[in-house]
Amino acid sequence: MNTLYYGDNLKILRDYIPDKSVDLIYLDPPFNSKRAYNQIFRDKEGKYQPSQIEAFNDTWKWGDETEIALDELKRPTYPAEIFRMLRAFREFLGETEMTAYLVMMAIRLFELHRVLKDTGSIYLHCDPTASHYLKILMDQVFGVANYKNEIIWKRTTAHSDPKRFGRIHDVILFYAKSSNAKWETVYTPYDDDYIETYYRYKDEKGRSFLSRDLTAPDHGTNTGHFIWKGKTPAKGRMWAYTEKNMRQLEKEGRIFYTKNGFPRLKQFLEDMPGMPAQSIWTSILNLRSWHKEALGYPTQKPQALLERIIQASSNEGDIVLDPFCGCGTTIAAAEKLGRGWIGIDITVLAINLIEKRLRDHYPDVKYELIGIPRDVQSAKRLARDDKFDFEKWFVTTLDGQPHKSSGGGDK
Numbered sequence: 001m002n003t004l005y006y007g008d009n010l011k012i013l014r015d016y017i018p019d020k021s022v023d024l025i026y027l028d029p030p031f032n033s034k035r036a037y038n039q040i041f042r043d044k045e046g047k048y049q050p051s052q053i054e055a056f057n058d059t060w061k062w063g064d065e066t067e068i069a070l071d072e073l074k075r076p077t078y079p080a081e082i083f084r085m086l087r088a089f090r091e092f093l094g095e096t097e098m099t100a101y102l103v104m105m106a107i108r109l110f111e112l113h114r115v116l117k118d119t120g121s122i123y124l125h126c127d128p129t130a131s132h133y134l135k136i137l138m139d140q141v142f143g144v145a146n147y148k149n150e151i152i153w154k155r156t157t158a159h160s161d162p163k164r165f166g167r168i169h170d171v172i173l174f175y176a177k178s179s180n181a182k183w184e185t186v187y188t189p190y191d192d193d194y195i196e197t198y199y200r201y202k203d204e205k206g207r208s209f210l211s212r213d214l215t216a217p218d219h220g221t222n223t224g225h226f227i228w229k230g231k232t233p234a235k236g237r238m239w240a241y242t243e244k245n246m247r248q249l250e251k252e253g254r255i256f257y258t259k260n261g262f263p264r265l266k267q268f269l270e271d272m273p274g275m276p277a278q279s280i281w282t283s284i285l286n287l288r289s290w291h292k293e294a295l296g297y298p299t300q301k302p303q304a305l306l307e308r309i310i311q312a313s314s315n316e317g318d319i320v321l322d323p324f325c326g327c328g329t330t331i332a333a334a335e336k337l338g339r340g341w342i343g344i345d346i347t348v349l350a351i352n353l354i355e356k357r358l359r360d361h362y363p364d365v366k367y368e369l370i371g372i373p374r375d376v377q378s379a380k381r382l383a384r385d386d387k388f389d390f391e392k393w394f395v396t397t398l399d400g401q402p403h404k405s406s407g408g409g410d411k
Contacts, residue, residue: 001340001367004369006371007344009346010111012371013108013114013115013323017321019115021117021319022115022116023182023319024120024122024310024313024320025115025320026123026125026320027123028324029108030324060097060098065104066100066104069107073106079140081140082140082141089133102134113177115321121174121176122142122175122176122177126173131173134173147173151172152170152171152281153170153281153305154280154282155285156168156285183312184311187276188277190272190274190275208269208270209266209268211258214239214240215234215238215239216239218237226239228246228263230261231262249265284304287301287302297327297350300327306333310330311337319339319340320339320340320342321343321344324345326345328354331343331354331358335362348393349396351369352396
């Protein structure tokens, strides 16, 4: 069943997600970019309020939690290579935020490897600040042989950066669980220059086409050796079609003749699915405030980005997991494409936003929510575990706006 979890994804993965139960994983973990995102909420009239609420802080610091995770990775349960690699990172990077980030990602990636089916794939979305370190980490967890692509996503057209070239892309690291991973080629529209260069001919109906070779290397059979309207292939080649099939192509108007009367095949633009998607994605721009899809969530990704990933590496009915699901773009894309889904997030605000998104766009969707209060006892449990999360949940449940607390002994 579709499931939305509130809580730390490491604990959720261990407590709830069985081995080899997920077909596709997409994760967009907080980058180690030393910045805090503030989520601005509108009131009921659609106006912005001056106060803000911190949705999450993506700065990782070396501390007790990092030490505990690193110590755990020493255990025989984990491959020894992962601990040795992290120890090496610690030695040459020091006990920095980047090292803490890599340790916390390592223990989660191990759990994600566990829950992924042998036919599954994982896409890790990151920025160039940490992508090279994360690739080394992914090589260890998923295996160098299962590395598929470093996808470059051009998220904006231009960016003004002082004393450097404009930073306009993110990185998506694509790994398979094994050589049996599912794959479906995804196509993108041809660009105008390609069409003008190659599909420059038009037939009597105005259809654009390119002309392709009708010959093939001579492999010794007699089926391709015949004279067609006075023409024969060059030495060492033969017709790629039988004489019967050539007549059928002629009848369908699919043979083009050059100035010297040599036949070539018409490949109509309207019959082509497009260009197979390459490892540089330029046709999906990041969201802007005026886009209908935009929810105001600071790290929201366009749904088209997730749809391309889901279509390429899963089938209808498969299970898609996003352990840092934020505002729920992966969930929305999976629901639209007929996949089951599992979402995990550690902020009440994200869970509330996802539920609203589902109500607005997929009112009939069935799912289970785990970790958010549904009765008095679970509300008391949340208040006991985290009073500030309880406050945020309680206020937003009443359509109120949480205030950014400065800390202290909240009762």
